[in-house]
Amino acid sequence: MTESDLPVAQLTPGRWGDPAYHVEVPAAALEALKHLGVHRPTPAPRPAPAERPELTGAQLAFLSSVVGAEHVASDLETRWAHTRGYSTTDLLRFRAGDTSDMPDAVVYPASHDEVAALLAGCAEHDLAVVPYSGGTSVVGGLAATRRFVTVDLRRLDQLLDLDEVSRTATLQAGVRGPAAERLLADRGYTLGHFPQSYEGASIGGYAAARSSGQSSAGYGRFDQMVVGLTLATPRGTVELGRAPMSAAGPDLRQLILGSEGAFGIITSVVVRIRPRPTERHFEGWRFESFDAGLTAVRRLAQDGPLPTVLRLSDEIETAVNLADPDVLGGGSGGVLAIIGFDGPYNQATADVLTAAGGENLGEGPGETWRTGRYRAPYLRDPLLDEGALVETLETAAFWSRIPALKTAVTEALVGALSATPPLVLCHISHVYETGASLYFTVVCAQSDDPVEQWRTAKYAANQAIADAGGTISHHHGVGTDHRAAYHAEIGSLAVEALRAVKHTFDPDGVLNPGILI
């Protein structure tokens, strides 16, 4: 089974993943939750979403005139299904029936021209616009600060071009991860972009939020794969990427990548593609400690040869994730690293790990990770049902800052959640010559107000990240959740420059108000 065999998940609102795939919390985990003071809350009946004022006839007529009346939905169910994304706070607010960020309508354009026409007319009809590709944002990227229409791009689902000589593919923004892989696999190629949200996220969202997939060591981040893009703005269309590299001024592609719909809607992306691998190898490695493993992965990142997948869990993540401690050699402790190759096994990579003190555990742990890699997020909803608070956050920094950053974030989370002592798990899964990202998972008992509980903990973590020299996001993006921290990170002059760009593309401020800037 490869990524192109996976189905696109028909995401249901308020619960992650393919509803056909049912997950139960393992008995050992339930036992462990008791030690964290987790109690199953009495299920409260979910309040029905409240009705809100309808769009005016003129507004609906405008939307219908662009995409056709059958592609405009203003029923409660569709709007509710497009309310926010899939952060834990989003899920908790969904469970509480909080409709405050519900769109007033959802429209489904089928072409770049329809997207452009929508954007051109929204200001006149007093409508803000939230672009929506896969809807898997975890940073509050799908809500606007005023009445808005969600532009769902799922009908832009075509492979427009495949240039085998240059090895590029032009994909429309609404192509979901597995669908993109299938379109390319049919022609013998792969994109190699596999975020954990792969089953639901789309090409446009990958570009808009600078996504990074689990095979980033081999294929790079999504923004490194993009060689061109087409952007619809309220003032017209921008096409970028005439050549793979250019010295003709600043690279404006990089201005649009990560702009999260604040400057325009990306309708198609030209991406670099590679031949499909004919073999794959995954294996586990044991290191005495996270610090020892860190030295090993840094050596690979700096001097090579890098595998396609490179991950290192810390002691707590290793202990929590490994149901069978024998995997690490009879429960002798240590931490687990996973390496994977798309293509032939590279003994030179293994030699670097051995020289750095690693012990090869063989294919077993590697295959366990590979086959379960999209399943971990499915555990979050049952854990929430049990009364646990579970959320993740991520950052990146230069190698010299990584150890202190990890300690600072962990301590900040433990301190902020001291009333409900948490487990804080951490791993590294994206590495560069100069640094790496850190990905934290937090588990503790829910308080009476888990949304506020997480807000406080996240604020403390954000402060620790800033103080320890990390970035507020390595791959989740800014959205509304990180806006203040992002502004503090880049400074007021840079924020002013972003505002100027936004004003140029979107003078009436219809695009994603409150997101990014």
Ligand SMILES: Cc1cc2nc3c(=O)[nH]c(=O)nc-3n(C[C@H](O)[C@H](O)[C@H](O)COP(=O)(O)OP(=O)(O)OC[C@H]3O[C@@H](n4cnc5c(N)ncnc54)[C@H](O)[C@@H]3O)c2cc1C
């Ligand atoms: C369980 C889970 C696991 C995840 N794992 C990863 C991971 O491994 N790596 C990773 O990078 N991320 C991960 N994410 C976060 C998320 O999947 C990524 O940010 C992804 O890139 C979002 O893609 P999407 O198509 O769902 O975008 P959306 O959620 O639809 O949109 C994201 C933002 O971009 C804007 N936008 C959407 N489409 C466009 C467009 N065409 N043009 C302009 N703006 C647009 C939206 O308005 C929003 O602000 C995960 C999320 C979940 C829920």
